[in-house]
Each structure stands twice: as structure tokens, then as C-alpha cells.
Amino acid sequence: MNYVFKFPDIGEGLEEGKIIEWYVEKGQSISSGDALVKMETDKVVTDIPSPKSGIIVQRFGAIGDTVKVGNALVEIETEAGEATMASASEPAKANSTEAIDEKGFGVVGTIEVAGDGAYLPSSNEGIAIEQIVQTKSQKVLATPVARAMAKERGIDINLVTGTGPAGRVTSKDIEKHRSGSEAVGLVQTPKMQDAAPQTEHEFVPLTQIRKTIAKNMLRSKQNAAHMSVMDEIEVSELVTTRARINAKLQGTKLSYLPFIIKAISIALKKHPVLNAELDFDNERIIYKKSINIGLAMDTDDGLVVPVVRDADRKSLIQLADEIALFADKAKSRKLSLDDMRDGTFTITSYGSIGGYFAVPVINYPQSAIFGVGRISDKPVIKDNAVVPGKVMPISMSVDHRIVDGGEVARFLNFVLEMLAEPMLLLAYEGGER
Amino acid sequence: MNYDLVIIGSGPAGYVAAIKAGQTGLKTLVIDRKYIGGMCLNWGCIPTKSILESAKLFKRIKHGASEFGISGFDPDGLVFDWAQAVKRSKSIVQKLGRGIEYLWKKNGVEYLQAEARIVSPTEVEADNRIISAKNIIIATGSKPRQQNSFSDAMELEDFFSLEQLPEKPLLFGRGAIILEFAQFFSMLGKKPIIVSTGLPLIPKLDDYLEAYINKRLKKDKISIIPQEELGTIDGKLYHKDQPLDYDRAINCNLREAVLPDMNIELELRDGYIKTDEHYRSSVPGIYAAGDVNGISYLAHAASAQGVAIINHINGVVSEPQTNYPINIYSDPEIAQLGLTEAELKAAGREYQIKEMGLNANGKAMTEGASEGFIRLLFETKYRQVLGVQIVAANATDLISEAGVLLELEGTVYDLARTVHAHPTIAEVFMDVSQEGLD
Numbered sequence: 001m002n003y004v005f006k007f008p009d010i011g012e013g014l015e016e017g018k019i020i021e022w023y024v025e026k027g028q029s030i031s032s033g034d035a036l037v038k039m040e041t042d043k044v045v046t047d048i049p050s051p052k053s054g055i056i057v058q059r060f061g062a063i064g065d066t067v068k069v070g071n072a073l074v075e076i077e078t079e080a081g082e083a084t085m086a087s088a089s090e091p092a093k094a095n096s097t098e099a100i101d102e103k104g105f106g107v108v109g110t111i112e113v114a115g116d117g118a119y120l121p122s123s124n125e126g127i128a129i130e131q132i133v134q135t136k137s138q139k140v141l142a143t144p145v146a147r148a149m150a151k152e153r154g155i156d157i158n159l160v161t162g163t164g165p166a167g168r169v170t171s172k173d174i175e176k177h178r179s180g181s182e183a184v185g186l187v188q189t190p191k192m193q194d195a196a197p198q199t200e201h202e203f204v205p206l207t208q209i210r211k212t213i214a215k216n217m218l219r220s221k222q223n224a225a226h227m228s229v230m231d232e233i234e235v236s237e238l239v240t241t242r243a244r245i246n247a248k249l250q251g252t253k254l255s256y257l258p259f260i261i262k263a264i265s266i267a268l269k270k271h272p273v274l275n276a277e278l279d280f281d282n283e284r285i286i287y288k289k290s291i292n293i294g295l296a297m298d299t300d301d302g303l304v305v306p307v308v309r310d311a312d313r314k315s316l317i318q319l320a321d322e323i324a325l326f327a328d329k330a331k332s333r334k335l336s337l338d339d340m341r342d343g344t345f346t347i348t349s350y351g352s353i354g355g356y357f358a359v360p361v362i363n364y365p366q367s368a369i370f371g372v373g374r375i376s377d378k379p380v381i382k383d384n385a386v387v388p389g390k391v392m393p394i395s396m397s398v399d400h401r402i403v404d405g406g407e408v409a410r411f412l413n414f415v416l417e418m419l420a421e422p423m424l425l426l427a428y429e430g431g432e433r
Numbered sequence: 434m435n436y437d438l439v440i441i442g443s444g445p446a447g448y449v450a451a452i453k454a455g456q457t458g459l460k461t462l463v464i465d466r467k468y469i470g471g472m473c474l475n476w477g478c479i480p481t482k483s484i485l486e487s488a489k490l491f492k493r494i495k496h497g498a499s500e501f502g503i504s505g506f507d508p509d510g511l512v513f514d515w516a517q518a519v520k521r522s523k524s525i526v527q528k529l530g531r532g533i534e535y536l537w538k539k540n541g542v543e544y545l546q547a548e549a550r551i552v553s554p555t556e557v558e559a560d561n562r563i564i565s566a567k568n569i570i571i572a573t574g575s576k577p578r579q580q581n582s583f584s585d586a587m588e589l590e591d592f593f594s595l596e597q598l599p600e601k602p603l604l605f606g607r608g609a610i611i612l613e614f615a616q617f618f619s620m621l622g623k624k625p626i627i628v629s630t631g632l633p634l635i636p637k638l639d640d641y642l643e644a645y646i647n648k649r650l651k652k653d654k655i656s657i658i659p660q661e662e663l664g665t666i667d668g669k670l671y672h673k674d675q676p677l678d679y680d681r682a683i684n685c686n687l688r689e690a691v692l693p694d695m696n697i698e699l700e701l702r703d704g705y706i707k708t709d710e711h712y713r714s715s716v717p718g719i720y721a722a723g724d725v726n727g728i729s730y731l732a733h734a735a736s737a738q739g740v741a742i743i744n745h746i747n748g749v750v751s752e753p754q755t756n757y758p759i760n761i762y763s764d765p766e767i768a769q770l771g772l773t774e775a776e777l778k779a780a781g782r783e784y785q786i787k788e789m790g791l792n793a794n795g796k797a798m799t800e801g802a803s804e805g806f807i808r809l810l811f812e813t814k815y816r817q818v819l820g821v822q823i824v825a826a827n828a829t830d831l832i833s834e835a836g837v838l839l840e841l842e843g844t845v846y847d848l849a850r851t852v853h854a855h856p857t858i859a860e861v862f863m864d865v866s867q868e869g870l871d
Contacts, residue, residue: 143841170842
């Protein structure tokens, strides 16, 4: 029996991918789990393994082609006796549940659950896509005949301006639309050609990563009620402590980031609403049991957010090692979906590049993001005297729908206290009194 | 006296326009020389329907009651009390007239009972004063054309003042009213004759309905005599060597415009005020709505035009209405909407017609009203319904469903998938549309 393997929904909300490299040829024999194709998705570059053993009967798509989720990738002649899931020989339609149902194949299964937190902000894209689908499926007001005419003429009735009562699309509007669009085509095409050499605009198609970033940023801004707090903290003590630790360390040296992660992890335990998300549809708050800290990282392709899992249970050195590993992977674009999912809180250390205060965008649907600016030498007042100090600016945004101002202030006080006096990290590590 | 709008005539065009004008904040004055409501309310639509109902009930009791299991009276001893029938109709008219006055008052519309004369494009003279108006609507209606075949013929306007009904009325003219009047007399056991001034008897009706009417009149033993077949011998009217046997002639002639007195010159078309698609006359600021513009003789058409004019004055763009149902309150009623078969043919459209009788419909049978049919005319490509014709006891109400269907460009598919309650006569709509599916 022949089995058509469709490009699976390997992460929530993933819509399409680009074929980078084929690993199989027509007629080639493959085993279940063998890599079929290398795909660039809006999250990562990843290998798609075969869910079946058998012989490749056909490959769909050439290198560089964009494949929608649910579209056929390969047709496999499966070995006798092996259960087949489908024998459909027609190219699959989008939104196939069959592909999603394909659990149990090791790697696919893993990829399938991956997906969240890849970029800042990211995660549950599924929600957004569901909304888009709903918008599209909402019936435009039109007369039955107008619908039939639009269908027959291949006109998207959603694009037709209705002149009937309440904007109803009538048969006349369809007639007008057709002649209208023809006219537009004639007039506008030469205009565009004329305009191009004069203005010298360059039209660059969005990369998958840029599309995702754009979508996620917009979704965050549209959904979360952003509220930001900024503060400064004198960190001379932290600077000294870090230097002293690094003097003793072999291998990876500590940056300030592990200290910040540590302080935040400790504070999140005391302020769980900052490690939560609002599930508005179901009228509840989801408190996350794990503390998984996403780290916004700048790459040539765009922003990525690998996630340090269970940050509260890791030592400063372990955190430092993990950060270094992620930084390498991000640079070489080797972050896996697994590296980027399940974040519960995000830190952006924009100060490593530049900037003092910022208004960071929440990594939706998380409820908070913590931003660190560049540490500067500044005059501070200590014991009634102006003295030189090391001042770290911080900027934090929260989703005011579930996080109140008082809660942020208390959280920040606690975090900043630990950063001002890093020995407190030892005191609070593992739990408070 | 300065007004945004002066409306001359208070019939269905004038009074509806006035209410709409008042609602949209125009300072409005209505002038009518007679009664509020015009012909429609005072001696047209409403009173004729009232006396027709009296006649229908009379006939039903006399000829149908025993079949329904009602006895204990002598059908031959039944008496039609014309004076009471008129009294009933007048009380309805009064109530409706008061309703209009109330609506005018509520919306700030002023009313003046007087003869009006247009003295300039912005001035009307009435009640010995000059009234200034930014806009004028002429809504003076129409009346049956004068005739000279019958010197003693009475006008419809005077019909309700008759003390006694004629036994052998001669109805002279054409149109829906002649059919209604003929059946009115026939139902009361009188012997009406129709002298038709032209054929078809009812203009604008589909040939199929016209044929049905002829059949029905034959059954009612009402003869139609074409006017040209009349001859005169010794000053007496003869038809095929037979002297015309009638005791009262009633003028039911096709109608002609009633033009207001005016000092200005308005362009006319066949005696009616010529208007454009916004019902503007040839003089800026002066509109004409209703019968007087010759577009339609239907009260609901007049009202729709009145509203369209107010929209135009207010700069509101509204698509002109074209689908006016033609309703005839005959026995059974007749209703038509949209295109006729002849119009479909002339337009070169591919069409199909499906018809279904009421004789298998449960509700119609229980009511003893199974005479009639529903007829759908639809184009074959999308199966859009373009015309609907109904003969049924309640056809004039049934047609409203077709009105929505045509307004929304509905197809036989939409009609077929619309659940119609059982038992209803409207079910026939669903049944006939199912015949029209592929």
C-alpha cells in the first residue's frame, strides 16, 4: 500500500516550511525514523524523519519550495504487513488532522510538541492562527446569487465592496468588481514598473523567522495590557563578587546574567503570578510549576529565545555553561525546537549591546519580561556622601491584566535586593523561611 | 411662512413622505384639499377592502356555512346591510386617519386643509397666503379618466354615499378595481357587467394570470364586453343586438393625473409629471411622487417614492426600489411580483416556470380555500427567482415572502431549504421551489 506522508504540524501554529535539502531519492528504500528532508520552518532548520519504512515512490517539492503544513512531502510504498494510516494518493489538503495524529514516531513526536518560546515573544501561535481562520470563515453579507456568481467567476467575495443595505454584496457589485479589478490591473501594473527605478525601493520577502517575530510581537501588543516599570540598582557588590568568583573559576566565566537568572528564579517562587499566564477564554490563570527562563538572543537572522529549563535548580556555573552553549547554537542556527519551548519568563539583556532603559515586549502569553540595561559608572549617594558607583538600569514589562503594580514593585524590590547584595542569593537559595 | 418642504396631497405618497421628512428634521407642511390619507385611505384601498370583506363573508356564510357544519338559519333570508358595511369601513378610515395625524404631530409635521397653487418654484399659495418652501413635492395623485359613453355614470368617490346598491351595475373601464367591484357585486348576488375599455383587462399582469381571471369571471357569470362592440340604436346602448341591461354605470376607467394648480410650467409625459430617477420634475426643487408621475398606480409604490425623495433631499443615497407587488383583492386574491413571462422573453433570458396548485395543501383544504396556485419564474443559471405569481385566498399576504426573496436576490435553492411551518398555505412555496431544483 502507498502512504502519502504530509508535512506534519511540528509545532503549534507552524504553517509552512521551506525545503533546504532532500535526503532521499525516488526509489530509495528507507526505514522509519530516517531523515527524509531538511526543512527550514519559522522556528528552526530541522530534519523531518519518515514515519514509515518502505520505498520512496514520489517526492513532492523541490529545494527552495515552500510547503504548507498538510501538503504531501513524499509518497512511500510501505512494506507488506505494516499497518498503513492512509493510502490517499491525492496530494493532501491543508489542515490535515492525520498528520497531527502521527504520534509515536520518535522524532516527529518530539517535534510535534515542540514549538513554543522560539522567538521573542512567541509560543501558542495556535491561538492566533485559530483567530485568523475564524475571521476568514466569517460569512460576508451577500445575496445568494452574488455568492454563486463570485464562486463561478473565481472572485473572493470577501474582497468585493457591497453596496446593498448594511454593505450586502449584490449581483451588481460582483459585476462591478470584475470590471473594476480588470481596470485596476491595467492601470496599476505599469505604474509600479514606472515607480520602481525612480524611488529605488528594494522589495525583500520576509524570512520565516521575521514573519514569526512580527506576528508574535503584534499578538503580544494586541493581547497583553503592557505596563512597564524602570529602576536603577547600585551593583558594586555584584561586580566585585563576580570578579572574585571568576578569578577562581576554570573554563566558563560568569557574566552577570547567571546572577540575574538566579535572583529572578528565587523571586518567582515568591511571586508565582509573574510565572503564570492568563487563560482568558477559560477564565483562569495558569500557574507554571517549572521556572523556565527564556533568554532573548540577538542573531544575524533575528531574535531567538532559547530557554533555560528549571533555572531555579541550577547553579551559577551550570547556568553560565548553558548560556554559553545557547549562544553558540544561536550563532550557528543550530537551536532546536526543544531548546526554545516551554518558557515561563523571559529576560532580555539588551544592555549587552546598548541602551539604558527600554520598554520590553512581553513574550506572550507569559506575564512578564525583565530587561537589563548596560551597567554604568555613576555617582551614587552612600552614607550621605556622593561616591562613584556601578549602576545597573532595569526595565520590566508585565501583563497588567493579571499582574498588579504592587506585585511588580514587591517582586522588583526582592530581585534588586539580591542583586545589590549577591550574598543574599545564598540565603534565599532553596527557599525562604 | 417658510418651510423646508411643502407637500401637496396627503395620500400614501404625501403622508409617508411627510412623516419621513419630519423624522429627519425637515420643517414640513402638508396641504390637502380634502381628507387626510387621500384616495387610498378615503375611497380607495382601505374602504374598498372593507366592503369586499363584508361581501366575502356574506358569500361565505350564504354558500359555505352549511358545509362547515353551521346551520340554524335560512341562507336565502340573509340580508346584506350596505349602510352598516359602509359605516364599518368609515370607522376604520377614521381610525387610520387619526393615526396619520398623530404621526404627523409626533414628527412635527404641519397640516393645512386648502387648495394649493404653486406660484413659483419655491412658493405655494394656499388659504390666501404665500408659503415659501425650499422643496415642493407634488403628490396629488390621480382619478379615473373622464368618460362620455355613460352620461349618468357615477364616480368611485361617490360610491360610498350610495343609499342603495345597484342590482345590475355596469362597470366601465379597466384595471384591478373593475375586477374587485365586479366580484363585490357578484358575491352579493347582483348581476354586474363589465364594459372593458381595452385588453388585457388588467394591465401589467402576466398573461397567465389574465387567463385565470377570464376563466374565473366566466365561472362567476360576469360578462366582459369590449367597448368597441357597443353600438347605439335610438340613443340606447346595444351589444350584439341586445340592449345593455344595467341600472347604474360606475366609472372604473384607467386613471389620469390630478395636476395641481400652478403658475409654472412643468414638463409632462402623457399627461403625467415627467420625473427623473430621483423623482425630480423639470423644475429644480419640485418633485413628484405617486400616481401623478405616472410610474405606478400602487399605493405602496407611492410611499416608497415619497421616502426616496426625502432621502434625496437629505443627500442620502438609496437604491431605487423596483419590485412592487401588484395585489388584487379579488375572490380568491391575486398577487404578482417581479418579471412576467413576457418580460423574461423580451429580455432574452433563459428561464423556467414551476407552478403548484393549492388543491393538495392541507391548510387550504381545511379553510375551504384550495382554489389557486403559486407560480415561480426563475432564470436557469443560478436559479434566481425573478417573478412570483399567486392566486390564493390570502395571496396578497403570501406575496410578501416573495418580496424578501427577490429583494435579497434569492434562488429556488434558498426557498427550498427554508423550512415552512406545517400546516400553512405558504408550504406550497417550499413545495414548488423543490420542483425547481436540478
